[in-house]
Amino acid sequence: MIKIRTFLALIFVAFVILLSATLGSLMSERSAEAIEEEIGLSLAGTAYQMSDKLDNFMWSRSSEIKLLTQLQPLQEANDPRAIQNLLDQLQSNFPSFSWIGFMDVHGKVIAGTGGILVGKNISERPVFAEGIKGSFIGDVHEAVLLAKLLPNPTGEPLQFVDTSYAVRNAEGEIVGVLAAHLSWEWAKEVERTLLQPQIDHNKGFELFIVSKADNAVLLGPDGWAGRELTLGSLTRAQAGSNSWALETWPDGKKYLTGYAYGDGYLDYPGLGWTVLVRQPEAIAFAPVNDIKQDLIWAGAVASVLFAGIGLITAEFISRPIRRLTRAADRIRQGGATEIPETRGFKDLRSLSLSLRSLLDSLMRTEHALGSMRTAAFRDQLTRLPNRLALERYLEETIETFDSQTEALSFLYLDLDGFKKVNDTLGHQIGDILLQKAAKRLQATDRPGGITVRLGGDEFLLIARNPIDRSYEEAQRLSAEVLKLINNPFIVDMNQLSIGCSIGVAFYTGEHRNVTEVIQAADECLYLSKKAGKNRVTFQNDDLFAS
Numbered sequence: 001m002i003k004i005r006t007f008l009a010l011i012f013v014a015f016v017i018l019l020s021a022t023l024g025s026l027m028s029e030r031s032a033e034a035i036e037e038e039i040g041l042s043l044a045g046t047a048y049q050m051s052d053k054l055d056n057f058m059w060s061r062s063s064e065i066k067l068l069t070q071l072q073p074l075q076e077a078n079d080p081r082a083i084q085n086l087l088d089q090l091q092s093n094f095p096s097f098s099w100i101g102f103m104d105v106h107g108k109v110i111a112g113t114g115g116i117l118v119g120k121n122i123s124e125r126p127v128f129a130e131g132i133k134g135s136f137i138g139d140v141h142e143a144v145l146l147a148k149l150l151p152n153p154t155g156e157p158l159q160f161v162d163t164s165y166a167v168r169n170a171e172g173e174i175v176g177v178l179a180a181h182l183s184w185e186w187a188k189e190v191e192r193t194l195l196q197p198q199i200d201h202n203k204g205f206e207l208f209i210v211s212k213a214d215n216a217v218l219l220g221p222d223g224w225a226g227r228e229l230t231l232g233s234l235t236r237a238q239a240g241s242n243s244w245a246l247e248t249w250p251d252g253k254k255y256l257t258g259y260a261y262g263d264g265y266l267d268y269p270g271l272g273w274t275v276l277v278r279q280p281e282a283i284a285f286a287p288v289n290d291i292k293q294d295l296i297w298a299g300a301v302a303s304v305l306f307a308g309i310g311l312i313t314a315e316f317i318s319r320p321i322r323r324l325t326r327a328a329d330r331i332r333q334g335g336a337t338e339i340p341e342t343r344g345f346k347d348l349r350s351l352s353l354s355l356r357s358l359l360d361s362l363m364r365t366e367h368a369l370g371s372m373r374t375a376a377f378r379d380q381l382t383r384l385p386n387r388l389a390l391e392r393y394l395e396e397t398i399e400t401f402d403s404q405t406e407a408l409s410f411l412y413l414d415l416d417g418f419k420k421v422n423d424t425l426g427h428q429i430g431d432i433l434l435q436k437a438a439k440r441l442q443a444t445d446r447p448g449g450i451t452v453r454l455g456g457d458e459f460l461l462i463a464r465n466p467i468d469r470s471y472e473e474a475q476r477l478s479a480e481v482l483k484l485i486n487n488p489f490i491v492d493m494n495q496l497s498i499g500c501s502i503g504v505a506f507y508t509g510e511h512r513n514v515t516e517v518i519q520a521a522d523e524c525l526y527l528s529k530k531a532g533k534n535r536v537t538f539q540n541d542d543l544f545a546s
Helices: 004-068 072-076 080-093 185-201 232-238 286-332 344-376 387-399 418-425 427-442 470-486 514-530
Strands: 097-103 109-112 135-137 159-168 174-183 206-210 217-219 243-248 254-261 274-280 406-416 450-455 458-466 489-491 494-496 499-507 535-538 543-545
Touching (some): 004 080, 004 135, 004 254, 072 080, 080 097, 232 243, 232 254, 387 458, 406 470, 406 514, 418 427, 418 494, 427 450, 458 470, 514 535
Antiparallel strands (some): 135 159, 159 174, 206 274, 243 254, 450 458, 489 494
16 A cells, blocks of 8 residues: 555645646746737837838938929029039939939920930830829839949849929929939838847848739848738738738748838828838747746756655655554564654754755855856956956857958057056056056947956957948047047046057958957057057058057
C-alpha cells in the first residue's frame, strides 16, 4: 500500500504543476495579445504616417503649381523668357520637379525647365488634354517624352506623377496650361526618412505603395514594382480602414501588415494610394515568443521549487506518525512503553522560518552576483565602460553591422597636460579630474556608440553612422570633444586647463579585423601628439588644429 508521505507529496506536486500551468497559460495569452496589438498598431501608425506624408507632399507641390498660374507673366503669356525664368527658379527651389512647362492653348510648349520640349506639341498627352479643362493630377507612370531628355544616372526607368492647371488671364480666358512632372524618387526619400529609425532597431521592415486603379505596386522592395497585389488588408484599406492584420502574402509567408489609405489633404483629393508596411511574423512577434518562453521557464522552475517544498512538508507531516508507529512496534515487541511527545507544528513552523531565511539568503546572493557582473564591465574610477565592455560591444555591434551602408568611427584620445596635473597636485586631484573629463566625454555619446576608458588618461569613443556621413560626423564629434576638454575644470578650488589629442580611424566593409582599425587610430593619436598636441589626425588625412 502507498505510504502517507508519498501520497501527500504526489498530491502537493500535482497541485503545484496544475496551478503553475493554468496561471502561466493565462498570463501568457493575455500578455501575448496585448503585445501583438501594440506591435500591429505600431505598423499601422507607420503606414498612416507615410500615407499622410505622401498626400501632404502632393498637396504642397500641386498648390505651388496652382499658385504659379496667378503670376502676371503666365497670365499674359507673351514673354517666354520671363516664363522660362520663373519655371527655372521654381525647379531650383524644389528639385523634386523633374520638369515644368507652359503650353499654349494648342498644346505647344512655350517654355520648359532646361529648355526641354520647347517648341514641341504635347496636346495629346493627358497632362495637357486634362489640364486645360481646369486641373489634373495623374498617377505614377513611366516617362514617355522625357525618358531620353532628362538625366538618369541610375539607368532605371524614370517615373513621374503629373500635375497641371489651366492658366487664365484677367478676363478669365484660358491662355495656356502649366504642367509639372514630379520625380517619383521623392517617395523613396520619404520612405527612407520614415522607416530608417525603425530599421536601425528592427529587421524585416518593408513598405509598399499600391495604386488604386489596378492594385499595382508603385513603390516597394526590389522586384515588386508593377506587380499586382491581392490582399485582404488592401481591400480593407481601400474601403477606408486604417489598421493592421496578420495575413499570408503571395510568397506563401505570413507577415504582420499595417495598412492606411490616402484620402487626400485639405483641397487635394488624393490619388487613392494605399500604404502597406509589413514585417515577417517571426520577427514581428519575437517579443511575444520570448515572453511565452520566459513564462514557461518560470512555471517549470516554480513547479520544481514547490515540489521540493511539498516533499519536505510531507516529510514533516508524516514524521510524527512514523515515530508513533515505531513506538507502537517497540511496545509490541516488548520494548519500552514510552510514547514520544510529538511537536509537529513547531517543526513545520521551524521549517517555514528556515525556508524564508534560505530564500532571503539566495536573493542577497543573486543581488551580489548581479552587482559583481555589472562592476566587471565598468571602470572603477570613472564608471565608464572598460575593455571588457568594449569587447562585448564590438561583438554585438559587428554581428548586426551592415558593411554596405554603415561605418564605425574610432576616436582614440589621450589627455594633454594630465600628467603634469597629477604630478603637481597629487593623485587625488588627478583622479577627480579624470572623473570630470570622463563625464564630459560620456555626454558626447551618439546612439549606437560607446565611450570607453582604456586605462590611465586614454579613452576610446566609437560612433556608428551611415557610411556616407561617417567622415562628417567624426569631424563634428572630434570638434565637440576638443571643445569640451579644453573648457577649464574646477577641482578642489583649482582651475585646471588640459587638452586632448585624438586619432581617428574608420571600420567599413573593407576591414576584416577591428583590432587593426583601433591600432590605426592609436597611430593617428601619436601623429597628433607629434604635431603639437590638442588636435585631431584622421587616418590617411592631413592634420587639422583645434
